[in-house]
Amino acid sequence: MGKDDFIGRKSAAAGGWGALKSCGKRLMQTGRPFSGARAMLKANQPDGFDCPGCAWGDPEHGSSFEFCENGVKAVAWEATRLRVTPDFFAAHTVSDLRNWSDYDLEHQGRLTHPMVYDPASDRYLPTSWDEAFRGIARALNAIPPDRAEFYTSGRASNEAAFLYQLFVRLYGTNNFPDCSNMCHEASGVALTEAIGIGKGTVTLEDFDRADAIFVIGQNPGTNHPRMLADLRRATARGAKVVVLNPLKEKGLQRFADPQNKLEMILGGSEATSTEYFQPRLGGDMAAVRGMAKVVFAEDAAALAAGHPSLLDLAFIETHCHGFETWRAAVEATPWSLIEDQSGLTRDEITRAAHVYLGAESVICTWAMGVTQHRHSVQTIREIANLLFLRGNVGRPGAGLCPVRGHSNVQGDRTVGINEKAPKALIDALERETGRPMPRRPGHNVAEAIGAMLSGEARAFMGLGGNFARATPDSALIARLMRGLDLTVHIATKLNHSHLLPGRAAWLLPCLGRTEIDRNSKGIRQIVTVEDSMSMVHGSGGINLPASKELRSEIAIVAGIAAATVGSGAVDWAGLADDYDLIRDMIARVLPAFGEYNQNVRKPRGFRLRNAASEREWNTPTGKANFSADPLPDQTEWQRIQQEPGLFVLQTFRSHDQYNTTIYGMDDRYRGIYGERRVVFVNPEDLARTGFASGDRVDVIGSQGSDGQIRIAEGFRLVPYDIPQGCVAGYYPELNLLVPWNAYGDKSFTPISKSILVSFRPAAG
Known part of the structure; x- marks a missing residue:
């Protein structure tokens, strides 16, 4: 590819024929274009599944044909006919797979069998579900609970997230680093x-x-x-x-x-x-x-x-x-x-x-x-x-x-994924189970990383997501995760986090949102999610599972919980076999859900009460509070005026990705094709630096307080309509420039939109 060959014509408008062509391309890549199209007809419908593409609300007329390009990509990504079987892992060591790109890993297809890591051969080997649950339980029970971190992705349903937090609190900790810590x-x-x-x-x-x-x-x-x-x-x-x-x-x-x-x-x-x-x-x-x-x-x-x-x-x-x-x-x-x-x-x-x-x-x-x-x-x-x-x-x-990103990141927090749980939630969980719950605040993402760095954290479990690529300081995180005693990942597809095994490690494949989930009686089960407008609605898959070995996230969490904390306080097997029972429990613990099972089966579901939207203010003053915070003493842009050669970087998505999932290598709205290692720069800044469009540079982070040099190598410069002094590029490729301990006041959210960087010519 020539120096400027990756830059092409931008779309004149969003949507249109470009969106249709992209949808067709993604559906064809599944190997099942007709079943993929049929699946989209059921997205966001009362008798279908919730689109996993985002958390934007559904219209009042819930029976409408309501989906988008991102939804097609998300469904096609999940509905692929490609499979990652035990034979795949037998052919590739974990060390070899670490050299693959995010795109190549996830495009191998769906995980099919529970796998356990074998350090001697540096490979994942097939195992049974019971052996996996027993092995994970032994590892968790060998360490103090506060030394384990339990991550949650916003793709998890309300039911899975509720069971997860219930299990973890019965285990004895509030360590809930969550994807919401990195976004909203x-x-x-x-x-x-x-x-x-x-x-x-x-x-x-x-x-x-x-x-x-x-x-x-x-x-x-x-x-x-x-x-x-x-x-x-x-x-x-x-x-x-x-x-x-x-x-x-x-x-x-x-x-x-x-x-x-x-x-x-x-x-x-x-x-x-x-x-x-x-x-x-x-x-x-x-x-x-x-x-x-x-x-x-x-x-x-x-x-x-x-x-x-x-x-x-x-x-x-x-x-x-x-x-x-x-x-x-x-x-x-x-x-x-x-x-x-x-x-x-x-x-x-x-x-x-x-x-x-x-x-x-x-x-x-x-x-x-x-x-x-x-x-x-x-x-x-x-x-x-x-x-x-x-x-x-x-x-x-x-x-x-x-506006949230993942389709249920808001719902996960509502049902208890919170390292600083409200007292009312802990009180209700104790009444429900008859067991004491931990009350000391746990770790968010930044604190979990700090605990790994200090050696305090010894175990990590991920309910979905790609922690090592979503987090800041990704090179550091990769090293830290490989030093843990235990790593467990519940996932649909292979990603880089799975290739950083601890001394004991399991990879557990789960059903996707689009797949049929039946209980022991053959009854099709539904899960629920909450969108950005506080609407809760049901979701039931329509595609056959990618493998007979797959279990739902709920069943996997319940299996680990039963093996680890026992079933004396909670009938984990019963809950996993009837999700209505989980929703009944959620309603007892969180009365705002009301008649949960009845409400969620109404077309479009129901809205959780939002007191502020009714002008009821649950604040210490009893009113809506104005804030008199001053403007920052100095923004990053103001700082670079005194330090020539620095720029302020923001990371963002390309049009062909969703969070850390890379659907393709194009970003047609910004005119980028077949390339992801790019940095968008104001044309006047580009001329002032002496670089030209398409030049490859190394991007050097200039913000760490730990003395570490962070360098992202080999990125092409692209002129773009952006204010002078500001530059932009894609994550996760540029996440390694974001120091793990550089985060927002009060929020601990990574400052991924205000990173100080400089450029140097790339080697060669």
Whole structure:
């Protein structure tokens, strides 16, 4: 491949024929294109399965043909006819497989048999389920519980996650490093402080009622494409959609609906935004504060002219705490600081503020572009402050909307995957089981890594996911995991985490979301998930299992639990054979689920009560809390102005991946083909450095406090529309540049959107 051969024409709009071609390509790769297409017809349907592609909500008309390109890719990835059998492991040592790419590993197909690691041959060998459960139990019971880490991926169902936390707490620890620690933990912390619940307050229907939607630090086209249809409908009916994103992203500009026949024939598309601003990395808080500053100035002018206040004073007086303190902080913040940190001009911020002021109902929505900075909690608090000003929380068409990634990352936290469990949850679990539960806070992801580094942690169990590639400091994590006494992975496909075995290691294959799960009576079982709008709905697979040896995540967790802690307090086998019993237990422990089994069998399921959306504030003040946090003393972008040669890096997904899963090597929305080791750079920065488009460089991390040099080798430079001083590239390839102990205030979320880096010519 030549120096620039990987750069091609970008899509004119998101969706359209490009999406259909990509869907067709992925379905053909399964070897079962017709069954894959049939499966998609059952995605997000009352009698089908929940799409594993993202956590965006489903429409009220739950019987609609509602899926997207990402959903097709996720289903095709899972429904492949390729298999990773014991013969595959007999042909390859673990050391050999570690040299394979993420893409090549996962495209070998579905795992088929439980496997145990043999250090002598450096291979995984087949084992029986009973032998695996007994071996894992022996290893766990040989160490103190607080020295084991229990990771959860957001792909796990409510039922699997609930059983997992129940088992782990009966075992004796609250060590629950979770995928949410690496993405939306800042949202949970900030919203709990602000409104008393760590979730968004909107429903999907609110997007049809909003007069203005602010999309901050997220890229729906790649991460949750179904949202694009909602943004497109909003602009079509006259609502304003304001984007704040450092990169120009196709999906946030125009969307061609693949399900609109006339549009596909004519090659048309419609706008998904009405205003697009490009703040510097880390500049969102300053931009939002600037908007508030404009609102206060306009309000003062209105009052001086004898007009009513532009603020919702009744809401502020009745429902809010700390308003005057925050107002003083806003008015004391100089415009020079706001402009420098945000990278936006006062005129641009004023335009955004006028959209806010001109709208009766406003939604603010955000993702990891906001949550993965040091000051992410403060930024989300500032977003909440802005909405409080005009009463835009707790009424139709308005509210706060963090958009999660994995389809059940929110549900896992709801049912107890929490290293700092609420007292009420522990009390309820003790009543349910009659056994004492640990109450000391456990480890999140960053703390789990620290415990591995110190030697405190000796065991790791992963309920799905790819911990070693999803975490920061991936080279360090690989070394640490190989030094553990025990590693256990429950998974559908092979990934790099499985190739870092501890002294004892098991790889346990599970059913996927799309596969039929029957109990001992032959009855088809369903599981449940919770989306970003607090909707809980059922999911039942329709495809035959990839192997007769596969067990559900629930059955695997129950088998490990029974072998490790016994069945005296919990009938693990009974629960694994009837998921209704698990839901009955969840409802007893968490009364918000109500008549769980009845509710979840209704079309589209049911919504968990969200007190803040009803203007009930479960905070220490009993009100929604304004926050008077100052802007950061210095953003990373401001720091690099004093250190020539440095840039601020953000990591993100390509369009052909989902989290650490690489579906393909193209990123057509950004014009990249057949290549992933790329860094997007402002053209003027590229010229200033003396490099040219397509040059290969090593990317050097410049942020570790431990003296370690972190280098990502051999990345191509690509000119792109991004603010000067800011650069971007794909994870997991660039995760090794993110120090494990560089995380957000209060949240422990990795600062993967604000990493200081420099470039040097790549060797050769």
